[in-house]
Amino acid sequence: MLMGLIVLVVFQLAGEWLASYFSLPLPGPVCGLFLLLVFLILRGGVDSFVLNASNKLFAYLPMLLIPITAGIYSWFNFLSSSWLEIGGVLLLSFFITYLFSFFMMTLLSARQR
Amino acid sequence: MIDLGKLQIANQVLVGHPLFGILMTFACFQSARFLFEKTGRFPLFHPLLVSVGLLIFFLDFVGLSYRSYFDSVEVLHWLLGTVTVALAIPLYESLRKLRTMFFPVIITVVSSAAFAVFVVVALARFVGLDEQLVKSLATKSVTTPIAVSLSEEIGGNAALAALFVLITALFAPIFVPLLLKIFPAKNDAVAGIAIGVSAHAIGTAKALEISRECGAFSALAMSLMGVITALFLPWFL
Structure with a gap:
């Protein structure tokens, strides 16, 4: 759990740093998401400890959203x-x-068959 | 005999302790999750909706301002960014599994991302909502962790953005069965993509009830939708 968390936070902070250094119009965490995606593609797989940590975090996602959402107060x-x-x-x-993507996907997937 | 002065001071120490806010967040979430399971996962009892309601009630009750509550639980908010980073993992795995439908999926999601923003912004301006609100609505088709940081980036309000994402997602369990009855999907990929594009996480849970494949396509559409919108939205709004 902890090792996976360390990896994720390293990518998060690397994303924050990159977004700030190049003044990218992108949120730091999204930048970190791209970095991790590139890393996974280069590595060709997901290490089990990273997978475990991320699954545990996903289970608590609604809770992590409480602080900001309570701002509707x-x-x-x-x-x-x-x-x-x-x-x-x-x-x-x-x-x-919904209808736009539904019909577009229907059309495009028909063409491919 | 209770010393009222001391009682007041002790209460202030309790409420002002940073762990008090964290405890409230944990407790509200645990109760909300319990209620959600007890009601057979009834969509309107979504844990986030119920816990935010409970939390606001308690903040009012103990007289804690939102600002000081947020300061005490800021670490939870930072972890939200960590979850955003972790979204790369399901995205990577579903992209790797995607063999046959690669181009239809990419083209549909990219154009839907642009179209979704265009529609909601146009409608919001048409009914005369103010600009900060328009910007908070613009991210409503993006999964919440990305929407929150994206909204801050483009000058919207993160709390409103999170609320609008949640409301949008709640439409899925209510309207998707009806939409699929009127327009039957040719295959699970079509249904999954349409659900993921329009209703992100809660939609994906609904798509999983249809089939595993439908759920996988919905999850893919949801994460692609998030990253693509994050890439272009800051340039346009």
């Missing part, structure tokens, strides 16, 4: 005044995006 008044517009936009764009 300060937006309650605002959300209660425009929930209808926001809900409508979210629902409509969910349907449109």
Whole structure:
């Protein structure tokens, strides 16, 4: 667990460093994700200790999201005044995006057969 | 006889202790997860939704401001970045397994990533929402750990972004069965990609109920969608 965590945090910090040094318009952790992806491709596999650590982290993902999501506390008044517009936009764009990718994938996978 | 002055000081020490915020987070999550399992994983009782509700109630109850709560649990927030990095692992594994459908999948996800942002931004501006809100909505099709940091990058609000991602994902268990009944999918790859693109993690859980293959395609679409959006969004918003 600890060894895998060390590897992940090293990649996270390397990502933060790279994003800051080259002033990339990318969040540091996403930059770290790309670094790890390149590393895995070059290495040709995932070491079991890294896999174990990441599976344990994924199990607690909703909990790690609590601190930031609780920030909606300060937006309650605002959300209660425009929930209808926001809900409508979210629902409509969910349907449109779903149908777009559904039909595009149907079309492209038919062509390949 | 209880000394009221001392009681007040002791209470302040308790609430002000950094571990108090961490304890509240753990306890709210544990209760929320318990409730979720007890209700047979009913989507509206999603652990994140319930724990945030519980937590806000407790913050109010003990009189702790959100700011000081967040400061005390900041280490949990940093670990969220670690989970983001770890997303490379499922992405790598599903890309490696993807042999036959490589180009259809890549082309569909890349264009859907651009299209999803375009649709939500256009709709949000059309109904006259303000710019910070538009930016917080822009990441709604991206898996939450990426959406949170991406939203901060483009000048949205991370809390709102997380909430909008969650609401979007909750549409999946409600509407996907209906959508699949009206438009039956030709194969599990089509259904999986469409679900992963539109409803990320909670959608992927739904896709896994359809079949393992459907779940795998959904997970792939979800992580590709996240990294592709992260690559282009900061240049456009």
